[in-house]
Amino acid sequence: MSEIERDRLEVDILIVGGGPAGLACALRLAQLRAQPGSPIADASIVVIEKGAHIGAHAISGAVLDPRAMIELLGSFPPEGCPIEAPVGADQVRFLTKSGSLRLPLLPPMLRNHGNHVVSLNRLTIWMAQKVEEAGIDLFPGFGGRELLFEEDRVVGVRCGDKGVDKNGERKGNFEPGVDILSKVVILAEGSRGSLTKDLVRRLRLDEGRNPQIYATGVKEVWQVPEGRFPAGEVLHTMGWPLSREEYGGGFVYGMRENMVAAGFVVALDYRNPWTDAHGLMQDWKRHPSVRGILEGGSLLTYGAKTIPEGGYFSIPRTAVDGCIIVGDAGGYLNAARLKGIHLGMKTGMIAAETAAECVTAGDTSRAALAVYESRVDESWVGEELRSVRNFRQGFAGGLVRGLLHTGLVLATKGRGMGERLEVKPDHTHMLRLEELRRRGRPTTPPAREIDGALTFDKLTDVYSSGTKHEEDQPSHLLIADTEICNTRCKVEFGNPCQYFCPAAVYEMVASEDGRGTRLQVNFTNCVHCKTCDIADPYEIITWVPPEGGGGPSYTHL
Ligand code: SF4
Secondary structure, three states: OOOOOOOEEEEEEEEEOOOHHHHHHHHHHHHHHHOOOOOOOOOOEEEEEOEOOOOOOOOOOOEEOOHHHHHHHOOOOOOOOOEEEEOOOEEEEEEOOOOEEEOOOOOHHHOOOOOEEEOHHHHHHHHHHHHHHOOOEEEEOOOEEEEEEEOOEEEEEEEOOEEEOOOOOEEEEEEOOOEEEEEEEEEOOOOOOHHHHHHHHHOOOOOOOOOOOEEEEEEEEEEOOOOOOOOOOEEEEEEOOOOOOOOEEEEEEEOOOOEEEEEEEEEOOOOOOOOOHHHHHHHHHOOHHHHHHHOOOEEEEEEEEEEEOOOHHHOOOOEEOOEEEOHHHHOOOEOOOOEOHHHHHHHHHHHHHHHHHHHHHOOOOHHHHOHHHHHHHHOHHHHHHHOOOOOHHHHHHOHHHHHHHHHHHHHOOOOOOOOOOOOOOHHHOOOOHHHHHHOOOOOOOOOOOOOOOOOOOHHHHHHHOOOEOOOOOOOOEEEOOHHHHHHHHHHHOOOOHHHHOOOOOEEEEEOOOOOOEEEEEOHHHOOOOOHHHHHOOOOOEEEOOOOOEOEOOOOOO
16 A cells, blocks of 8 residues: 555544543543643543444443542442442352352452442443543544554554455545544553553563463343342352363342343463353353353343453553553453452543643653552552452462462462562463373363353354444454464364354364365454453464454443
8 A cells, every 4th residue: 555644633632442441531631621720721632442432342240349430520329320239249159060159258359348230331331421521522433553653752543544445455435544643642442452562562561570461251241030130239150160270250240120240251371272261151151050040031242351360560561651551451450359440440540640740741751651650559559459469370370279379368468478479471371282182181172052042152142242343354363374373273272262262253164275274264253352362372363453443332241
């Protein structure tokens, strides 16, 4: 393609991502801008969001700790805020294949008294209305394709082009992506944000830190018979169908109007190449403790996302020249409490205050913006994350050791068995088929029972997610070398992308010469969870934003 002439937009503060962290940041900026005599009264503030509308890509459990919302809006729930219900009955069960044991005492981090069941999707739609009422420009359908730099200083974001065909040629409706230049860019892209990933690598922001480690969470919202599972009721499960070497579990949260949120999470530091979060959730739903809640109901919607679980020691440097990273993108999530929304919002608010001061002072260098990092660390965000700083690492040795270590973490206010327990990147843990054979473990994927009533295949669930992408565009899943998929990976790992992707994007099909199989990438199914970008053992898959507006269209999630 010849050199493209692009529109340029110059703003003071650009927020990339319309999730809870980005919207809390925008709302706090709106409040600061509206103060009498505000030095940022004339500041231009813009939020871009890759989803077709705000909330389209928002998914979480979710049980919300309202602390950040109270600080931001003065009370909770503020008028009109769509919460499902305050948390009522709250239990944790340990599942065996057919039985279950209720834990007699709730671990302190899983006590949810005072918290609220919410749909993040609905909450962000409501927050976006507040942001717009406050006069801040929101641009849904605009994905940030790359960061713009002057040397190592971030100076803006290039949005993705629209109207490019699958061969990379311009179509009749071609629109070049606009360059948005900004004094400060705030990255609120969510888990494994593609711009954040590039920035962390380019400036080595994770040097001296633990690598970020992730889980994949899949979730379905169901309509169930009346009275089956009251709004506000919370159930967490450990154990089956996970083995003792895997970390994760299930949840069921009661919503309004006889809906329930049911989800399953599995950490991506697993060894078994057949691990499949979606498939595990289907197995889990057949357990009597879950079946009894869902049976006779109907599936409403489905989604998936990754969750940054590394905690305090996996947070990279989050302020650089011209840029701040907030929320899940920065790894601000408490895996012990299964919560990140409140931390994302609070980091967004602190970023807003810091950016406003730095723009006013005319200095948005790393030296000036670094006050964001120290403020986060000194705030309740830092305090909360330090109090469980070695929690997740304790599960690297399996469930039993992890649970014992958790007791120590609680007793030592986060320290556990060391100053900083280390972890290895998720993609390094997967066992080769040869090793499975040597250990006498299955070398083929497990068969699963799918009945179309309680359990579903991936395509049915993807249909329920409302996912749509323009088909005639280049795939947004960049595979560095498909020969590795067709040859080495097939022999060494059995093409695990077919299992870890919760949306049936990766498929091994018969090759044209009839001699073997080749990888087919059904990118239009992609629900933007980013699992493939993390879990691929060869690190040859890169997720980039597709044409703006593509992806899931979540409701109730
Ligand atoms: Fe998730 Fe990757 Fe599958 Fe898309 S292709 S749904 S990002 S694993």
